[in-house]
Amino acid sequence: MGTSSKGQIEELLATILHHSTAEDEEVLLHLLNGIRDKQQGIHRRYINAALHMVGNFEPEVSEVRIPVTPVIHNTIKVPHGGIIATIADAAMGGLASRSVAEGFNVVTTNLNISYIATTTNKELIARGRFVHKGRQTLVMECDIEDETGRKLAIATASFFVIQRRPS
Numbered sequence: 626m627g628t629s630s631k632g633q634i635e636e637l638l639a640t641i642l643h644h645s646t647a648e649d650e651e652v653l654l655h656l657l658n659g660i661r662d663k664q665q666g667i668h669r670r671y672i673n674a675a676l677h678m679v680g681n682f683e684p685e686v687s688e689v690r691i692p693v694t695p696v697i698h699n700t701i702k703v704p705h706g707g708i709i710a711t712i713a714d715a716a717m718g719g720l721a722s723r724s725v726a727e728g729f730n731v732v733t734t735n736l737n738i739s740y741i742a743t744t745t746n747k748e749l750i751a752r753g754r755f756v757h758k759g760r761q762t763l764v765m766e767c768d769i770e771d772e773t774g775r776k777l778a779i780a781t782a783s784f785f786v787i788q789r790r791p792s
Contacts, residue, residue: 652695678712680719687720687753693746693771703743704777709751709769710738713780716753717765721784724758731763731784738780746771751780761786 641653659674668674676697680689689712691697699705714736721731750770757764762785769778 648695655694655696672711673715676708676711678715680715682719682723684724685755687716687751689716689719689751689753691749693744693749697749703745704749706738706740706778709740709749709778710736710780712749712751713738713753713767713769713778714782716751717767717780717782718784720753720755721763721765724755724763725786728789729786730789731786733782734762734785735783736780737782738778740778742775742777744771744773744775744777746773746775748772749777756781 641649645653655677656675659668659671659677662668662677663671663674668678672678676691678689678691680687691708691712693704695702697704697708714733718731718733725731748771750772751767752770753765753767755763756766762783765782765784767780767782768776769780770776
């Protein structure tokens with residue numbers, strides 16, 4: 626990124642901060658902390674950094690967590706359904722990708738989600754597990770809850786095994 630881009634960023638930040646609400650500042654701080662975390666190697670992908678996503682992957686199960694903040698709110702100030710689908714895909718896909726042989730990865734071929742409830746609590750938790758492990762196709766399922774254990778959605782997904790692309 627050149628100097629002119631940095632100048633544009635500084636000018637944009639100054640304008641945003643001049644007109645900001647407390648919620649704008651909370652969101653900006655959240656996103657900037659995510660970028661800093663990516664720069665420090667805490668996250669490898671911007672989506673994980675932007676959502677402050679944390680995952681734990683065991684051989685047969687996974688858990689992905691994100692904080693509930695205005696960054697992920699829809700118009701009625703609850704977590705957006707697309708974000709819930711995103712963390713379900715991350716929990717299932719992350720587990721699936723870790724289960725395939727060296728030199729291979731997976732891509733999502735199908736994702737179904739049924740929304741059950743919404744939440745105003747502090748954290749979303751997606752827990753993935755295997756339904757079927759084939760040579761070329763994996764089928765997964767996932768429960769999405771908040772930190773109180775309230776079930777928000779259930780998801781299933783299929784993943785196709787591919788050769789990993791060179792870096």
